[in-house]
Amino acid sequence: MARRWTNTLTHDDVTPEAAWLNRRQIMAGMAGLGLAGLAGIPARASGDLEPTDYDVITQYNNFYEFGTGKDDPARNAHQLTISPWTVKIDGLVDRPGDYDFNDIMSQMTIEERIYRFRCVEAWSMVVPWNGFELKDLLDMAGVKSSAKYVAFETLHRPSEMPGVRVPALQWPYVEGLRLDEAMHPLTMMATGIYGKDIPKQNGAPMRLVVPWKYGFKSIKSIVRITLTDQEPPTSWNRANAQEYGFYSNVNPNVDHRRWSQASERPIGGGVFAKRIPTLMFNGYEKEVASLYEGMDLAKNY
Ligand code: MTE
Numbered sequence: 043m044a045r046r047w048t049n050t051l052t053h054d055d056v057t058p059e060a061a062w063l064n065r066r067q068i069m070a071g072m073a074g075l076g077l078a079g080l081a082g083i084p085a086r087a088s089g090d091l092e093p094t095d096y097d098v099i100t101q102y103n104n105f106y107e108f109g110t111g112k113d114d115p116a117r118n119a120h121q122l123t124i125s126p127w128t129v130k131i132d133g134l135v136d137r138p139g140d141y142d143f144n145d146i147m148s149q150m151t152i153e154e155r156i157y158r159f160r161c162v163e164a165w166s167m168v169v170p171w172n173g174f175e176l177k178d179l180l181d182m183a184g185v186k187s188s189a190k191y192v193a194f195e196t197l198h199r200p201s202e203m204p205g206v207r208v209p210a211l212q213w214p215y216v217e218g219l220r221l222d223e224a225m226h227p228l229t230m231m232a233t234g235i236y237g238k239d240i241p242k243q244n245g246a247p248m249r250l251v252v253p254w255k256y257g258f259k260s261i262k263s264i265v266r267i268t269l270t271d272q273e274p275p276t277s278w279n280r281a282n283a284q285e286y287g288f289y290s291n292v293n294p295n296v297d298h299r300r301w302s303q304a305s306e307r308p309i310g311g312g313v314f315a316k317r318i319p320t321l322m323f324n325g326y327e328k329e330v331a332s333l334y335e336g337m338d339l340a341k342n343y
Pocket of ligand 1: 160244
């Protein structure tokens with residue numbers, strides 16, 4: 043299936059500003075050049091987007107349902123059962139229902155996207171995700187014209203999630219996007235990392251990835267998606283509304299109440315790794331700034 047957006051990507055567009063790729067397109071290009079034998083080489087968006095090591099991406103995590111320590115998810119998430127897995131899609135849609143994860147996958151186009159990932163805690167990684175555009179899933183359910191927002195919910199299963207036995211957050215973990223954000227071609231549902239099924243600690247079998255927003259918007263292990271006309275509640279906003287807004291766009295000019303957001307620490311570079319400047323909208327300004335035209339980004343943090 044041809045991708046409307048990625049088909050427009052030329053070699054010259056593959057810059058740090060447009061730092062995401064459709065690996066299949068690249069592979070197709072390589073095959074055309076007789077380079078199919080290089081298919082094992084990861085696609086690189088640019089020199090400055092060196093993907094973080096797999097072991098780092100999968101062992102330094104935030105997934106409070108499995109504990110609040112960075113290594114708790116990798117240690118505890120093996121307890122999670124992910125098969126069978128159904129995602130309820132309801133609210134303002136034409137075809138509400140319980141969608142089986144495997145049925146969803148059979149209808150989606152899986153791509154690789156190498157995205158910057160910036161946590162609100164001021165650390166960052168570069169992750170080669172595999173997955174599909176959220177828009178394709180929403181189109182499958184048929185979004186009604188009255189819908190304005192999308193609400194997401196993580197599984198809540200105390201028997202397999204030791205972290206939910208303590209009230210670190212109000213469970214289940216919930217998140218939300220404005221509909222135009224959800225429909226944006228950069229917004230994806232990740233189902234893999236480095237070409238492998240996404241590990242449980244990273245949000246198996248399906249987690250949101252919104253690369254221009256702080257990482258906590260990228261809700262993991264999703265079991266419900268609800269189309270609504272009201273701005274949905276979000277877990278971190280509920281926990282501390284002064285510090286975590288609904289939008290949470292990466293913005294080096296709007297500091298967190300307790301620390302600067304002007305720079306970030308790349309994880310995996312060792313303790314002496316230099317901090318690097320944080321980019322407006324995490325480097326995706328060209329693609330997403332128009333979504334927020336006329337909005338006061340300091341107020342709508
Ligand atoms: N989703 C759920 N359900 N629970 C969580 O605790 N943590 C968020 C986000 N999604 C979280 C979640 C935060 S704070 C971040 S930074 C990212 O997941 C971390 O994703 P990673 O572990 O894959 O790097």
